[in-house]
Amino acid sequence: xxxxxxxxxxxxxxxxxxxxxxxxxxxxxxxxxxxxxxxxxxxxxxxxxxxxxxxxxxxxxxxxxxxxxxxxxxxxxxxxxxxxxxxxxxxxxxxxxxxxxxxxxxxxxxxxxxxxxx
Amino acid sequence: xxxxxxxxxxxxxxxxxxxxxxxxxxxxxxxxxxxxxxxxxxxxxxxxxxxxxxxxxxxxxxxxxxxxxxxxxxxxxxxxxxxxxxxxxxxxxxxxxxxxxxxxxxxxxxxxxxxxxxxxxxxxxxxxxxxxxxxxxxxxxxxxxxxxxxxxxxxxxxxxxxxxxxxxxxxxxxxxxxxxxxxxxxxxxxxxxxxxxxxxxxxxxxxxxxxxxxxxxx
Numbered sequence: 001x002x003x004x005x006x007x008x009x010x011x012x013x014x015x016x017x018x019x020x021x022x023x024x025x026x027x028x029x030x031x032x033x034x035x036x037x038x039x040x041x042x043x044x045x046x047x048x049x050x051x052x053x054x055x056x057x058x059x060x061x062x063x064x065x066x067x068x069x070x071x072x073x074x075x076x077x078x079x080x081x082x083x084x085x086x087x088x089x090x091x092x093x094x095x096x097x098x099x100x101x102x103x104x105x106x107x108x109x110x111x112x113x114x115x116x117x118x
Numbered sequence: 119x120x121x122x123x124x125x126x127x128x129x130x131x132x133x134x135x136x137x138x139x140x141x142x143x144x145x146x147x148x149x150x151x152x153x154x155x156x157x158x159x160x161x162x163x164x165x166x167x168x169x170x171x172x173x174x175x176x177x178x179x180x181x182x183x184x185x186x187x188x189x190x191x192x193x194x195x196x197x198x199x200x201x202x203x204x205x206x207x208x209x210x211x212x213x214x215x216x217x218x219x220x221x222x223x224x225x226x227x228x229x230x231x232x233x234x235x236x237x238x239x240x241x242x243x244x245x246x247x248x249x250x251x252x253x254x255x256x257x258x259x260x261x262x263x264x265x266x267x268x269x270x271x272x273x274x275x276x277x278x279x280x281x282x283x284x285x286x287x288x289x290x291x292x293x294x295x296x297x298x299x300x301x302x303x304x305x306x307x308x309x310x311x312x313x314x315x316x317x318x319x320x321x322x323x324x325x326x327x328x329x330x331x332x333x334x335x336x
Contacts, residue, residue: 028280030147031147031216032148033147034214047335061147062171063175063204066175067204072177095145095146096238097193102320103238103317105321105322109318110147111215112179112311114207116311117179118167118207
């Protein structure tokens with residue numbers, strides 16, 4: 001299991017999120033929701049927010065941001081919800097229904113083609 | 119210090135930015151999960167087919183947050199941490215497939231809905247030395263109504279036939295079971311293709327509820 005760095009103890013994670021744990025639910029951010037920066041980092045911004053804005057100059061999945069920042073997904077969701085609220089990032093949500101329904105056959109065909117091309 | 123050019127330039131050489139950016143048009147993330155016990159080769163399989171060096175991260179959750187009523191208060195909260203690897207395969211200008219390697223142990227399933235709802239399908243990677251782990255994963259996937267196939271990661275020297283494995287896992291004939299070598303890119307590709315072929319067959323089967331969620335264990 002990956003160990004968080006020395007700076008990433010639970011107290012620090014608590015500080016990073018201001019102690020919040022639930023607010024990110026509003027935005028329903030999936031692991032593979034793609035996040036895109038809509039502005040550049042600015043002076044005085046919380047460093048984690050700045051790193052996200054830099055990382056997301058190209059579309060970047062929530063889970064990739066989590067790996068990049070070495071923070072649990074739930075913490076990243078909270079940080080992202082701050083940025084979403086301020087319009088500093090936008091979210092491209094997966095277009096697969098988040099239920100047990102199967103995606104449409106055309107999309108699966110595209111995935112198959114991509115796998116064959118690998 | 120950073121330019122705003124959209125080209126993926128790495129002016130300082132390798133740092134944490136040996137990231138390969140997605141296409142600017144990417145807008146539809148897809149998920150496939152490889153589930154299996156410790157040491158069965160999940161990470162190896164993800165690495166074999168991923169277009170990026172596999173990354174890893176984790177999710178934590180306090181058990182009180184999943185609706186467990188615990189009168190003991192704060193001291194009674196238990197934190198569940200699950201670590202997982204992932205890689206990526208670009209499908210086209212819009213879609214990108216994320217491949218997750220995730221542990222199959224019990225605590226993982228508390229996080230399934232939160233992390234892996236909307237997953238296209240799953241590969242259960244099995245090792246005949248530890249079939250018990252796989253049995254649990256199969257049971258949970260059935261309970262979640264998640265389509266899956268089973269891949270036997272054969273490191274060589276395993277004398278079990280696929281039929282023996284199918285019998286040992288009590289696997290329905292409708293669930294594809296194939297042998298693979300997770301270290302081999304072509305073999306790992308074949309596993310993913312078998313899964314998506316299976317999903318395709320299910321999706322084109324007319325209006326039949328093929329994955330009726332099974333009874334959930336208490």
